[in-house]
Amino acid sequence: MRLKFPQFLVALVIIGALALGGCSTQQAVSPSSPAATASSTATETSGSTSTEATSVSQTTSESIPGMKDLPRLEGQATVVMTVKGSPITIELDGTNAPITAGNFVDLVQKGVYDGTAFHRVVRDPQPFVAQGGDPQSKDPAVPANRLGTGSFIDPDTKKVRYIPLEIKPKGAAEPLYNKTFDASSQAVVLPHKQGVIAMARSQQPDSASSQFYFALADLSFLDGNYAVFGKVTEGFDVVNKIQQGDRIDSAKVTKGAENLKVPGK
Template identity: 75%
Template structure:
């Protein structure tokens, strides 16, 4: 798959993080990196498309526990401040209600305040800036050990995970729990520069929890495999300046909080 003049082989793994990893919340986390391989074709480390199909009629009722997850019915605006500078994010609950609802709920709970960006990839091509590991609120946890953390619901004492949620163009509802072939049918929320999406394990479609990433460039090869839930409307220059170890000063819902249903 060609990106920026070279082929990009990508394995998005959200696990034990170094500065070269994305996210794997798991009882037995594995370290898997996002790899850039300048070959003539995508390798087997690319996000899997083998199980992708056309839009199905998968509904909320088919996903165990989904009715208990927060939902965003409409849109909301989140202002995330990093090193004193604001990043404005439009969160799209119309097209990604569960993923957007999860994010807005965590913002409302103050989960992201003080968390670290543990992964920034600009080379060999602009890729992602990732943060949101709740473990990073503990200053004793080094950045090199971040990436396995998930949001722990204080009411249950258990981690809260959300299913992969992708809405194809022309579909009334999103598809859940399965990768979707976006090369055959585009998705409503693509990985354009400035997109905000949830990190997850490639081995588990329902492993997204709190960690998210900003797309530093158009990353269409991720469409259908990772859930975009919003985009940066102002402050992308701030995103581009984020470095590993930078913390989120605060994240606040400034509009649309009434659209969150818990």
């Protein structure tokens, strides 16, 4: 289901304040919206994306601070997420999004998502996203207006783990990092098709942590701005029934766990 141009404009008006990613308490930035995304993309993209973003071949250095310490998924993995007793099977693509998929698998294995809530579900006026993954939402005492602002805090470092924006253009040998780009002129390998899973973030490109969203429709206007890292292969009917406040019973890696590479382990 692809948003047609008039529907897209209506969606922007209605959800102009919608955040695809909440900023953490350490970031003094407002969550981004599709409208803000379109504006920032226009100002950030000029010329070749290869000169604006860092490729994975550079990530062994500190050109992206902390990159070498992040988990990576080298290949594929499968996660089964259970919501209200019903399973959702998610195939994760570590070939085209190794850092983003690796981060998600690592957090699943740590139990970060178990018991968390979907704090933002938008279906009107057009199907949009079901967003969850805020660790704060495990605690029912946390006010609803704070949900969407939380991130994963690494118990070892006591600091928030952020991952860089990671998007692979078609024809590229490796993903690009750190910058958004205009996907209308350079298509992406992992587009926002109905049923994909992607990382939420604030206005800062490298601010994703634990929050994710399922795309409830084709959302091509988000391509080049948010990192898709997998897709629902079974149970999209369950995703379509998610209501705001519904909780994840559990999330488990059922295949491909051996493909996760965690530095120092």
